[in-house]
Amino acid sequence: MTTTAMFRVDAKSGLQYHKDAEWLMKAHAVAGVVCLLVGGVLALLVSLTRWPAVHLLSADWFYLTLTAHGLDMLVFWIIFFEIAVLYFCGSTLLRSRLATPRIAWLGFALMLIGAITTNIAIFQGESSVMMTSYAPMGARPPFYLGLILFAVGALLGCFVFLGTLVVAKAEKTYEGSIPLVTFGALTACIIAIFTIASGAIILIPTFLWSAGYIHYIDPLMYRTIWWAFGHSSQQINVAAHVAIWYAIAAIVFGAKPMSEKVSRSAFLLYILFLQLASAHHLLSDPGLSSEWKVFNTSYFMYFAVLASMVHGLTVPGSIEAAQRGKGFTKGLYEWLRKAPWGNPVFSGMFISLIGFGFLGGISGVMMGTEQLNMIIHNTIYVPGHFHATVVIGTTLAFMSITYFLIPSLFKREVAFPGLAKWQPYVFGLGMYMFVLVMMGAGTLGVPRRHWDIGFAGTALPYEFPGAAYLMMALVGVSAVLAVVGGGMYILVTVWSVFLGKKIDAGNYSPARTQLKMAPVAAAIEGHGGGAGSFAAPGTFTLALVFLTAFVLYYFINWKYLSQVWGLS
Amino acid sequence: MSAIQPPSKRIWWKEPLDRVELAWIAIALVWALILFFMMPYWHVFGKQNLSNEAYRISAENFQKKTQEMVEKFTVRTETDQNIPVVHPPAGSDIYMLGRLWAWYPILELEKDKSYRLHLSAMDYQHGFSLQPTNINLQVLPGYEMVVTVTPNKEGSYSVVCNEYCGIGHHTMIGRLYVK
Numbered sequence: 166m167t168t169t170a171m172f173r174v175d176a177k178s179g180l181q182y183h184k185d186a187e188w189l190m191k192a193h194a195v196a197g198v199v200c201l202l203v204g205g206v207l208a209l210l211v212s213l214t215r216w217p218a219v220h221l222l223s224a225d226w227f228y229l230t231l232t233a234h235g236l237d238m239l240v241f242w243i244i245f246f247e248i249a250v251l252y253f254c255g256s257t258l259l260r261s262r263l264a265t266p267r268i269a270w271l272g273f274a275l276m277l278i279g280a281i282t283t284n285i286a287i288f289q290g291e292s293s294v295m296m297t298s299y300a301p302m303g304a305r306p307p308f309y310l311g312l313i314l315f316a317v318g319a320l321l322g323c324f325v326f327l328g329t330l331v332v333a334k335a336e337k338t339y340e341g342s343i344p345l346v347t348f349g350a351l352t353a354c355i356i357a358i359f360t361i362a363s364g365a366i367i368l369i370p371t372f373l374w375s376a377g378y379i380h381y382i383d384p385l386m387y388r389t390i391w392w393a394f395g396h397s398s399q400q401i402n403v404a405a406h407v408a409i410w411y412a413i414a415a416i417v418f419g420a421k422p423m424s425e426k427v428s429r430s431a432f433l434l435y436i437l438f439l440q441l442a443s444a445h446h447l448l449s450d451p452g453l454s455s456e457w458k459v460f461n462t463s464y465f466m467y468f469a470v471l472a473s474m475v476h477g478l479t480v481p482g483s484i485e486a487a488q489r490g491k492g493f494t495k496g497l498y499e500w501l502r503k504a505p506w507g508n509p510v511f512s513g514m515f516i517s518l519i520g521f522g523f524l525g526g527i528s529g530v531m532m533g534t535e536q537l538n539m540i541i542h543n544t545i546y547v548p549g550h551f552h553a554t555v556v557i558g559t560t561l562a563f564m565s566i567t568y569f570l571i572p573s574l575f576k577r578e579v580a581f582p583g584l585a586k587w588q589p590y591v592f593g594l595g596m597y598m599f600v601l602v603m604m605g606a607g608t609l610g611v612p613r614r615h616w617d618i619g620f621a622g623t624a625l626p627y628e629f630p631g632a633a634y635l636m637m638a639l640v641g642v643s644a645v646l647a648v649v650g651g652g653m654y655i656l657v658t659v660w661s662v663f664l665g666k667k668i669d670a671g672n673y674s675p676a677r678t679q680l681k682m683a684p685v686a687a688a689i690e691g692h693g694g695g696a697g698s699f700a701a702p703g704t705f706t707l708a709l710v711f712l713t714a715f716v717l718y719y720f721i722n723w724k725y726l727s728q729v730w731g732l733s
Numbered sequence: 734m735s736a737i738q739p740p741s742k743r744i745w746w747k748e749p750l751d752r753v754e755l756a757w758i759a760i761a762l763v764w765a766l767i768l769f770f771m772m773p774y775w776h777v778f779g780k781q782n783l784s785n786e787a788y789r790i791s792a793e794n795f796q797k798k799t800q801e802m803v804e805k806f807t808v809r810t811e812t813d814q815n816i817p818v819v820h821p822p823a824g825s826d827i828y829m830l831g832r833l834w835a836w837y838p839i840l841e842l843e844k845d846k847s848y849r850l851h852l853s854a855m856d857y858q859h860g861f862s863l864q865p866t867n868i869n870l871q872v873l874p875g876y877e878m879v880v881t882v883t884p885n886k887e888g889s890y891s892v893v894c895n896e897y898c899g900i901g902h903h904t905m906i907g908r909l910y911v912k
Contacts, residue, residue, distance in 0.1 A: 225900055258737050295897050301874060302857045302899065341739040384858055384873045415735035422736050425745040427754050450871045451787035451852075451878030459772045467765035474761040475754075482753060483736070535772045536781055542869035543860045543895040610867040612860070612895035616903040624812040625839075625908045627864055627891030701753045708757055712764065723771070729866050731780045731847070731883030 170262035171673040175573045178416065182574065184673055185266035186256035190249045190574055191662075192273055193322075194567070197245030198658055200280065201560075204237035205651045208644065212599075216641025217619065217634050224616045228293040231614060233284060235296030239555060240315070240398070241280045246563050247353065247405050248272070248322040253574075254350035254408065255329035260678060261338040264328030272321030279315030282307050295614060297395065300371060300382035309372035313365065320361045323354045338677065345422050345429065346415065349408025352432040357401045359440055363393035385452050392443035400439040402555055403473070404432065406517065406562035410480045413514040413562075416569055417505065420487035423479050423700060431479075434472035438464040445529075448538035458535045470530060477522045478708050481515075482701035489700070497703040513565030513589035517558055520593065524600050525553030527715050537722050540729065545615075545640075546607025553600040556647075561593060564654050571658065577665035585657045592650025598643035606636035608725075783870075786879040795853040795877060799828035803838050811839060811908075818910070826851060826879075829892070829907070831859035831872050833899060836892045836907025844887050844911050853877045860896030863909065869895060884911040 171184040210230050213221040222230060256263040263269060285307065286292045292304035330351070333339060343351070367390040373379045411428070414420040422428045444461030447453055464470065488500030505511050528550040532541050541547065571579050579585050611618055611633050618637065620626040742748065776782050807817040818839040821827045823846035830837050832855035842848055852861055854874040861870040866886070870878065894905035
């Protein structure tokens with residue numbers, strides 16, 4: 166088998182692509198971007214409806230659109246792209262052939278069929294049950310069937326990735342340990358397998374229930390297991406986009422991890438504790454004890470938060486160390502000022518990192534604190550939080566790496582470089598604003614998934630404060646800005662990939678080059694390391710700013726909570 | 734050497750740590766433990782905690798208990814739909830049920846008095862969102878949640894449903910008075 170595998174080396178990056186893996190990555194990335202396009206159009210429709218003065222769609226179309234938006238973005242776009250990332254980290258980074266390309270194609274086909282099936286089910290109506298499809302509210306059977314097929318396909322992709330690790334090890338394509346980025350991808354893969362298993366455990370019975378073979382699904386059981394799927398799937402994203410941050414730091418700056426030990430241990434903490442986070446969604450549910458809630462929602466003593474805080478330091482820290490190594494040593498921040506802010510691979514990644522930490526991370530801990538959850542649960546603060554994590558964090562990180570993959574994987578020049586340069590800023594600014602005003606509106610009690618906060622025509626209407634209406638209008642405005650930014654990304658990628666100028670990619674040959682460890686001398690000269698050094702003082706000060714914001718906001722929320730009715 | 738290549742030393746786990754990382758890990762660990770201990774701390778010293786009291790209950794039984802309270806303590810009705818306004822004695826068990834698409838009945842409570850509030854849903858999942866104080870609880874069919882509430886401010890409150898429950902979800906709104 167090995168002899169038939171064909172490879173090419175990308176001259177600029179030195180990466181080696183296996184031909185079968187290359188086509189699979191392309192297919193997954195393109196399918197993902199199509200889902201992003203559909204989801205983006207739906208995003209515009211949803212947010213223009215929640216903008217009170219515009220109120221675009223009718224109620225039934227709003228709920229339908231919101232259901233489709235959630236699944237197309239949160240599940241289909243992100244997981245298609247993640248499978249491409251797994252193949253990249255397995256095959257390309259390890260300079261190995263991809264294991265069992267035919268099974269990988271089968272997985273892709275299942276994912277595609279699943280995504281289409283679920284979308285058709287939603288757009289036929291009668292399945293506007295939101296992404297969470299909480300029993301006893303039921304969708305039509307194809308809705309669940311599509312999700313199950315998609316999940317099985319993704320599971321095959323995970324196994325192909327694991328198989329590739331085995332192949333690479335057996336064929337000795339690399340020396341020593343797998344690269345940190347591949348380690349991060351492996352973390353994502355392990356969490357994905359747990360996630361998909363949970364999804365199967367809940368979606369298969371729910372499918373049978375909707376088809377009439379099972380008569381009852383307990384709503385609390387549904388919520389508990391569904392969130393082991395629903396929240397954990399977002400933890401795949403965290404692991405994947407943190408891996409991409411490291412990859413971009415390495416690609417753009419040649420940055421070396423400050424410490425392999427620390428970064429890998431942080432990923433290990435994700436595997437051990439992230440999946441406990443499904444408890445976040447059940448904090449104001451009846452029937453679960455406080456002990457259970459406190460233990461699980463803290464990811465066991467917040468060890469997974471600790472891991473994210475570590476990555477939040479070590480990614481920019483490794484960039485700082487690399488920049489200082491190149492002579493940008495003036496003051497605390499010259500390394501950052503002189504970073505390539507015009508290169509969307511870097512700018513997107515950095516905007517993603519800052520937004521994920523400051524907006525997504527901090528708000529996530531608020532919602533995930535047992536008592537604080539009561540002043541946030543199911544308000545629009547919740548989508549505010551997760552748009553910071555999965556849109557600013559994951560989607561923007563995926564967008565950034567795309568600008569690297571277009572020349573390297575797709576062998577095309579990036580079209581409209583001026584547009585590409587500004588894209589992360591437009592999208593990032595739009596999303597930062599969007600997320601902030603959503604959280605603001607949530608603090609004022611505005612519900613999520615709600616067609617009319619004016620309660621027109623109801624017997625006992627409630628009037629939200631004027632500030633809530635202002636915030637919801639700004640949600641609409643900033644969503645339009647973010648959709649423009651997303652549109653720029655899609656225009657650049659689609660144009661580049663299908664109509665862009667071809668780059669001579671060299672020839673394919675069966676010869677495989679081995680990935681060597683860097684010579685020890687270079688490692689000693691390398692930055693970081695050494696117990697006495699203080700390699701990233703600028704990053705450390707930024708981290709302290711982050712901590713200050715975190716601490717202040719955390720206790721402000723306790724103050725808010727202490728003012729509401731007594732509850733016991 | 735970089736993060737997309739294997740570590741430069743085979744025994745990478747014995748490399749010493751940079752002080753920046755070490756300091757940050759120590760700070761973050763302390764913060765993580767504070768985050769954790771705030772929750773048990775609030776259970777002991779805070780005044781806003783959910784009870785762990787909950788029961789399985791059928792929709793019929795919960796409706797029956799609610800109706801008994803309504804028949805005993807209704808003081809007036811409101812709107813064209815004659816929604817009963819119930820003024821139960823302080824300290825008693827009070828009931829509010831969520832159904833497509835209303836909260837029933839309207840409760841009238843006294844400030845600084847405690848009540849055992851029972852919540853359940855008749856059909857789908859609903860979200861009890863008390864505005865403008867902004868307290869949000871999940872309400873599940875088949876489960877009865879009991880939480881002791883002590884209103885601390887007079888006024889007219891609304892109960893918005895903030896768990897999506899179908900096409901009429903945005904019309905599901907109830908009321909609660911504190912005198």
